[in-house]
Amino acid sequence: MSELEKVRSFIHENHMVHKNDSVIVGLSGGADSVCLIDILHRLKDEIGFDLTAVHVNHGIRGEEAVRDMKFAQSVCRERNIPCLCVSYDIPAFAKKNKLSEEEAGRMKRYETFEQVRSDLIQRKKEVGDTDAVEGSVKIAVAHNSDDSVETFLHNLCRGSSLSGIVGIKAVNGNLIRPILCLAREEIEKYLSDNQIHYMNDSTNFNLDYTRNRIRNKLIPFLRENINEKSKEHIMQTAKDIYEADQYIDGQAQRLYQAIFMEEEHCIYADKREILQAQSILQKRIVRMAMIQIAGNKKDITRRHIEDVIELCSKQSGRMITLPYGMIAKNEGSRLILEKKSEKKTEKEMIRTVQGSTIGKEEITIDLSLPGEYQYGKYRISIALIDVEKEKINIKILKNNLKNNEKIYTKWFDCDKICNTVQIRTRKTGDYITVNSDGGTKKLKSYYINEKIPASERDSIVCVADGHHIMWVTGYRISEHYKITDETKKIIRITICEKDEPV
Numbered sequence: 001m002s003e004l005e006k007v008r009s010f011i012h013e014n015h016m017v018h019k020n021d022s023v024i025v026g027l028s029g030g031a032d033s034v035c036l037i038d039i040l041h042r043l044k045d046e047i048g049f050d051l052t053a054v055h056v057n058h059g060i061r062g063e064e065a066v067r068d069m070k071f072a073q074s075v076c077r078e079r080n081i082p083c084l085c086v087s088y089d090i091p092a093f094a095k096k097n098k099l100s101e102e103e104a105g106r107m108k109r110y111e112t113f114e115q116v117r118s119d120l121i122q123r124k125k126e127v128g129d130t131d132a133v134e135g136s137v138k139i140a141v142a143h144n145s146d147d148s149v150e151t152f153l154h155n156l157c158r159g160s161s162l163s164g165i166v167g168i169k170a171v172n173g174n175l176i177r178p179i180l181c182l183a184r185e186e187i188e189k190y191l192s193d194n195q196i197h198y199m200n201d202s203t204n205f206n207l208d209y210t211r212n213r214i215r216n217k218l219i220p221f222l223r224e225n226i227n228e229k230s231k232e233h234i235m236q237t238a239k240d241i242y243e244a245d246q247y248i249d250g251q252a253q254r255l256y257q258a259i260f261m262e263e264e265h266c267i268y269a270d271k272r273e274i275l276q277a278q279s280i281l282q283k284r285i286v287r288m289a290m291i292q293i294a295g296n297k298k299d300i301t302r303r304h305i306e307d308v309i310e311l312c313s314k315q316s317g318r319m320i321t322l323p324y325g326m327i328a329k330n331e332g333s334r335l336i337l338e339k340k341s342e343k344k345t346e347k348e349m350i351r352t353v354q355g356s357t358i359g360k361e362e363i364t365i366d367l368s369l370p371g372e373y374q375y376g377k378y379r380i381s382i383a384l385i386d387v388e389k390e391k392i393n394i395k396i397l398k399n400n401l402k403n404n405e406k407i408y409t410k411w412f413d414c415d416k417i418c419n420t421v422q423i424r425t426r427k428t429g430d431y432i433t434v435n436s437d438g439g440t441k442k443l444k445s446y447y448i449n450e451k452i453p454a455s456e457r458d459s460i461v462c463v464a465d466g467h468h469i470m471w472v473t474g475y476r477i478s479e480h481y482k483i484t485d486e487t488k489k490i491i492r493i494t495i496c497e498k499d500e501p502v
Helices: 003-013 031-047 063-079 090-096 101-126 145-158 184-193 210-225 230-259 271-276 279-294 302-311 394-403 443-449
Strands: 022-026 050-057 083-087 137-140 266-270 319-322 326-331 334-339 351-353 356-358 362-365 371-375 378-386 409-413 421-424 431-433 440-442 462-465 468-472 489-497
Touching (some): 003 031, 003 184, 022 031, 031 050, 031 063, 031 184, 050 063, 050 101, 063 083, 090 101, 145 230, 210 230, 230 279, 266 271, 266 279, 271 279, 271 334, 279 326, 279 334, 302 319, 302 326, 302 334, 431 443, 440 443, 443 468
Parallel strands (some): 022 050, 022 137, 050 083, 431 468
Antiparallel strands (some): 266 334, 319 326, 351 356, 356 362, 362 421, 371 378, 378 489, 409 489, 431 440
């Protein structure tokens, strides 16, 4: 089966495009997007849809980016396809919004695609095309099967949930991926066989990006040293996981509807019914309830969900604070999730800063939001430092830290942090890495070894990554989070009493 036939079949199987639809194609000028627009151009009259291309210049690669924009325009001219080119200063946008350039670029691309889609829908309405207007305008992006494998491995290594390792979906609402069925080798073969030129993006070979290291280092290693069909097997596994995930999600939806009750400002359920459910369903239904209350899911982590489930087993009257100003309460036979009242007393010492909640029990800190926080009598300052951009000599910094350890300020390797960082006192299950070989010790045992009086242990402030303690303030930091020669981003945390000089 040729690549064209394979994509044609994939489009039909997934009901991606229909007669009289409009398709907006993200065209970077690279191999994947050029293959995508050429195949769609060949199929458009057969299926009966029209094409529009959108090219986004991120303002990052200088003349190379201008070259790509001109090339995208020529690709469209040759095929008589309308082409909209837009330019952004992504580095400035990323800095202003405290995002990585990769995340900022993706945000602006999809924002542009959606704006073009909205304009096309409006035009269709103006000419009287009212049949299935919303669903008749699709956005096509050029992800291929290798991208899906990379996403699977990336999320797996970061500690994703089951839903996060299903790979990339062929259809997600109005977003379609027609060449997801093709491997990168097939795309290159298609372009070569049809003598179609494309541009190479130099950033694809920059190993500073995690995805590039997976693409250029990890996957070739797996194919050469483990199994030459590693990619194919991972794709099949991702498909199997997706089917299992869909089934589990359906079961969770039914259970959620059966046991959770929703009111204007809260959601509640019988604790016993939550605890009687299977573990995987417990996590799903609690997450559903939290997303419903928060109105967002980005900063809701595995640790938050497990803390809420653990709360169900504790005595009545206990409460924990969560992101987005949420609180979870154990009240009698019920677990209650609600938004904290906007009227907060000074005694409660709770404030919300762009999705991070600060309270008397713990602070959940969003590391993309540097700034100042308050925890009881303590003042906390967070700084995010990019080693390359700040031109920091990491070896000199490490040496300076050894010779000038400040009791109030510690420096951590940001890339080693897996969860949302918390400022809190100890919890059951906490541990700390005590040597460079990765040896760990339960926090309770560490306190005993340090001869810390039992009466003081519950009041010691800790910086925690899930149950992995990064810093026992006044004592030591975890060996795991120390800065190394490979460190790319640093989190600097200062904790001191409000009136204490830093």
